[in-house]
Amino acid sequence: MPLSLAAQVEALAPQLIAWRRDFHRHPEQGWTEFRTASRVAESLDALGYQVAVGDAVVDREARLGVPDAATLADALARARDQGGVTRWLAAMEGGLTGVVGTLDTGRPGPTLAYRFDLDALPILESEAGTHRPARLGFRSCHPGSMHACAHDGHTALGLGLAHLLPALASRLTGRIKLLFQPAEEGVRGAGAMAEAGVVDDVDHFIATHLGLGQPEGTLICGADGFLATTKLDVTFTGRAAHAGGEPEKGRNALLAAAQAVQALHAIAPHAAGASRLNVGRLEAGSGRNVIADTAFMQLETRGSTTAINDYVEGRAREVLAGAARMQGVELAIARLGAAVECASSPALVERIATALEGRAGIRELITHDTTPAGSEDATLLMRRVIERGGEAAYLIFGTRLAAGHHHPEFDFDEATLAPTLEALASIALALAGEAADADGRELAE
Amino acid sequence: MPLSLAAQVEALAPQLIAWRRDFHRHPEQGWTEFRTASRVAESLDALGYQVAVGDAVVDREARLGVPDAATLADALARARDQGGVTRWLAAMEGGLTGVVGTLDTGRPGPTLAYRFDLDALPILESEAGTHRPARLGFRSCHPGSMHACAHDGHTALGLGLAHLLPALASRLTGRIKLLFQPAEEGVRGAGAMAEAGVVDDVDHFIATHLGLGQPEGTLICGADGFLATTKLDVTFTGRAAHAGGEPEKGRNALLAAAQAVQALHAIAPHAAGASRLNVGRLEAGSGRNVIADTAFMQLETRGSTTAINDYVEGRAREVLAGAARMQGVELAIARLGAAVECASSPALVERIATALEGRAGIRELITHDTTPAGSEDATLLMRRVIERGGEAAYLIFGTRLAAGHHHPEFDFDEATLAPTLEALASIALALAGEAADADGRELAE
């Protein structure tokens, strides 16, 4: 055995950090990850992976929350200027920014897939000297966009895994697919990759996240607490009228929205578990003395199960229709994002836990955790795998954070990247039947 | 000329008071005026009027707010016991308690109609010694029913006029119709008499009311301030569920009602004039720990014009439908009453004013008054007359009140009855072309 996995990872560690900082410096929001995705595709191709992009991996119609054409075009042009790889960009035009790289070991065996998310958030990154990316010069070069949820790290891990696997190929079986997904923020992208069928041949599916409140050294192998969710944008359109002169001629969209807000927040809870609804934004009306002819709301529903979320969304749609009827205004609802509950497969979680227990960097290993947290659209890929007979697991690797997720000073400890990469690679070895001990745990000692 | 009108009225004055006290003692609420109506019919018949009752004068289907069958039957039985006149009662069964008496002078001329209302209110009359009806022994014998809006006086005036007219017949022309209307309270009855066509041959129509805040000696000849109105009973029917155990299974009628109440009260005002909406009663739910499956509301809309009231009612129906949709509950709306705006015919008002100015008991004569007050369903008869080319006027005769209308100690000054009767009769003479001065004004001096 030429080089142990640990040694390979150690060799790759500086590169991991370099990738992460490059992505951090060039954040691209959902469906505009042209630079990131094209560079990932270029790397995978160079490493010998079979690479698929564009319509082959993203169902165009199933995408949610796609920006307008001008935004997409601007982002594409910007990516061309900043190192995006031209030969991949054409297929991604219009926001088809998913990438799948497949490594065929040539030996029979199940198909294993890993999923990494690519996109950044609409946040203006801190310039404070206390903020490491600012201090070290890899702060976002795109004001208003920021990797504040560690997806830069996830993408770097994906690239790192892509570099490791060919060297490990002789110890692996079946096929390994690396999925790079756009638009996780707002849970907009995974559904479109699922619809494109990219996991339809997958037997074992692994999704992963850094941080999420877990301390460094903690690994959750089955993070089952993600809430099913739906993101809705709602527009009421009424009729303006002078509020003093002819109030009866108006159709008050602001009033419809106000009534909807109250009734939405008053949707009854569900006996089977937690439910949530939030109208987080409301913008209505044009001027003080004009009856408002338009109101726009951004809301989300959540449930500890998909059924509960469906119940809340269904009730929300009734309420919205009723509010529109009350005021005689038009109603338009756009579905901007969706994710389901998370149910890691117990058997797969068990195998992963067995493979990783006691490894370097893992001080506490939790099999299943159901603390309700936010939502994650990898759950849609997990469900697709499980519905077709496969198994799926969602892993959370704890790390030290400078500030919470989605904060302008968010930063994670880059020292977490190497052990996380090693753990991800170890899973592939373990699932290929190799005794984990042979490579990982002992070396870690 | 055998006896002047004034002398005749003077002779009749004690009887007017006796009638009024008899009706006061036997109050009958809307559509149950069996005793009152049958006795009126009997008197009219005895006086030689052509009398019509029942379906001939009340459109059965057009009645609003009719009590249930048991209530009607109980009231009918009670009337039989208390002096109702049997031969008229059969035709009134089920609540057809209108009466029309017609006097044909045999001479050509227009048809003149007077309208008097018969019904009492659901009020428990005061037993206080300070309350004259109690002190003098003509307090209501039906606890919970009371003549607290002077309709007892109106009916007495109608009977008085019926007695006067035959003696004046030689000085009159055309035909004179005396309308005795049920169910004015809640504006429920006039529409059904209008639909029955009782005013379709009427050229001049006179409605009248005692009191209404006017001081003694004031006469308003054109009371135009009545608000158009609609009375609605609303029921939301949802689905009960244990609020702790399975809240998601409920369909919350109480919440629908609460949302409707707010949106109803927030209906925009109208540039063209005053509008009103009131939800005056709300009763919902069965128990603290049960999601309410039923909610019942009593509401009314008003407008200074019929168009404004229609606007408010239309918007209210939209709001109610929307609230039901919001909560997924059933909605039932019953129309319990309706009246339109009041527009006395200027020419008729002018003739009446000319005829009555300076008469005994009239210290201040106002032609048109538009102060918004309550509502009155005589307006439906007025509109019918005017739409068919006739003229109509609504008169208010001021009087001293012991307490406000609809108060348990309401009482009016019976001394007002005689001059009011004389004025009403004088109108008939004046419209017949006789110089008013010839009989009234001079004698009054």
Add this chain to the structure above:
Amino acid sequence: MPLSLAAQVEALAPQLIAWRRDFHRHPEQGWTEFRTASRVAESLDALGYQVAVGDAVVDREARLGVPDAATLADALARARDQGGVTRWLAAMEGGLTGVVGTLDTGRPGPTLAYRFDLDALPILESEAGTHRPARLGFRSCHPGSMHACAHDGHTALGLGLAHLLPALASRLTGRIKLLFQPAEEGVRGAGAMAEAGVVDDVDHFIATHLGLGQPEGTLICGADGFLATTKLDVTFTGRAAHAGGEPEKGRNALLAAAQAVQALHAIAPHAAGASRLNVGRLEAGSGRNVIADTAFMQLETRGSTTAINDYVEGRAREVLAGAARMQGVELAIARLGAAVECASSPALVERIATALEGRAGIRELITHDTTPAGSEDATLLMRRVIERGGEAAYLIFGTRLAAGHHHPEFDFDEATLAPTLEALASIALALAGEAADADGRELAE
């Protein structure tokens, strides 16, 4: 050993049923259990228990949801007529209807308490021939009151246990207290007994319930799913005004209530667990055309923990104060009932489970069950015991039900009474250190 426990229970079984039917026939609602409590006191006294009633066992001021004086007086008079025992009634006057009987074994040892609830529900019992109490002649003789939650059975079990214990005294240690509690319905009574200190000397506390959805043969030893709850009656008092004539003079209590209802139902959920709020009743206003000057609401809050319920109640009080402020109306809040979460002591539950496992009539034994159900004010006594260093457990004995709890045809299988009694007595023996096997389990085989 003269008679085995099982044999004693068997001998007592017909009496158990007779007691239950007598109580069923004479249901008394919360704080009016004069007949029931006085007869219980008389029995306990006759059996040699030290008996305490009235102020000694009920903190007068801590009572919640006490009926008005007339209701209390009527119930007391009725109890006198129907077999209430006069010498105990004086102390219970005004609704102090708790009873505590204490048996001192004379041997050192911990104090064990059992709690039984006495009160009936405001339900009109079915007269249907299919309803066994109706068919067999022990249907409620008080229309509108009914034992529809098995408290009649609980009281019978308490009397049965009172009869058994003296004969078992030689096998017991310490003191045993039998608590008979008024007004469990609406969670109104336990707090007042807790405040009176009746469990301040208790080391082991047992509360119990029949049915609650558990099938016959199932025993839950630690029913931990009861929700903390608060019952509030809310009154808004505004100012009436004619809705057409002077709407600006009103202070609309109905509108305040409608606004409160919506905001109450919109109180945000809690991350730590389930919360509930229900406005189950709303009654407002006097007439359609009057701005409502009064509104009355019955509501309840719940939480899977006491902290969550406190959060919801706190928010509800803010909302109510704000709604009153919005409309300029007065607000009065009455606390009608309260209970806390249920946390059976694991060690005690374990001892009980060990003692009862495999006994006659117990097919499935569950130690802890956390399914959220309704609420129970025995939790207040449990908390008091635990806070002072004792242990507590809530037991549910499954049984066949004719209809659900609080249903007009509710009835339980009286055959469950005997094994339940035997189990309750066995616990006393087991806690006294006697091997359960010696008496119970073998005989059961």
Add this chain to the structure above:
Amino acid sequence: MPLSLAAQVEALAPQLIAWRRDFHRHPEQGWTEFRTASRVAESLDALGYQVAVGDAVVDREARLGVPDAATLADALARARDQGGVTRWLAAMEGGLTGVVGTLDTGRPGPTLAYRFDLDALPILESEAGTHRPARLGFRSCHPGSMHACAHDGHTALGLGLAHLLPALASRLTGRIKLLFQPAEEGVRGAGAMAEAGVVDDVDHFIATHLGLGQPEGTLICGADGFLATTKLDVTFTGRAAHAGGEPEKGRNALLAAAQAVQALHAIAPHAAGASRLNVGRLEAGSGRNVIADTAFMQLETRGSTTAINDYVEGRAREVLAGAARMQGVELAIARLGAAVECASSPALVERIATALEGRAGIRELITHDTTPAGSEDATLLMRRVIERGGEAAYLIFGTRLAAGHHHPEFDFDEATLAPTLEALASIALALAGEAADADGRELAE
């Protein structure tokens, strides 16, 4: 008599139009009328008026709706670049953009004041070829600001009158004050000039407006229909929280706003006349998944009398305080504008009507018109004059409009300027006791 008034006006007519177009091309919004006001001051000074600006004519603290310091500074700099007159600008710094010019005739007599408003609206002016200002090249040079309410015309009329009066001085008496008022839009400016005492010595006060829906040739001498109004900006400040993860920690400002909106629109109407309330703008929250910590609303109240508007504003403040209390959020209310009802003095209106009847360009003269229209803060100056014993009148001169007031294609018929100016000057003559006929009416024939 050297030149008749009509001839002087005719000579001035082209200049009137030139001034109007210059102001139209350089629109300045409320409190930033630096260029306009300084040029007016310069002209008045050149014509021999005693000129007062800055703190002398605007009470700094009484100003409402003043823009922020940066906006004021930018506007001042811009005015310097575009022909503002430096020597007046210093006193106007920070938005003290009122001007008062006083002409003392040297003869005893009452003081007459005219008021003209200076400011433009926040409207992007149309570029359409059909829009005359665009076609003729005097479209606004400040995108987003536009004279769409004829104040450019009013200012031109004020300058025109300033030019005429000295020549007429020998025919006038007392003192004549020309008030140029900032920030009429949003009814923000008049109160501050009133507070500065600029009308405290005024016996006759004239305010005027072009258009307002009146056809060309119509003159309303007493426009009494302006509604009293108050403009409020409302901010609720709560506490953000993750809507999925810790909803109970939030303080929902958006929900408070929604509840306030409903209750505000549900404020009861007033028996004494028309009332209005409109929440025309609502902006709340930051993101879909965050409980909104801020909500901002722009609202206005109106009433056909000041008392009614005060009632509505008072109720609105109660509602807002209650909504804040409901959700536990902070409330801040800023008063952005205010005006009172309009009550032209009958005697003054009569004198004006007499003076102007039959004049050139006046086809229909209406003394008092009470049609409810918008609001006008000149009413605050009128009230001040009247309260101190003077008389006031509001005149509307009809004109042809290309589009309604506040419309991006608003334009009026400049041919109306000359006759309007002549009428305004005639009033001064008439009030000075000169027979109107002597100069105006005959020449007009």
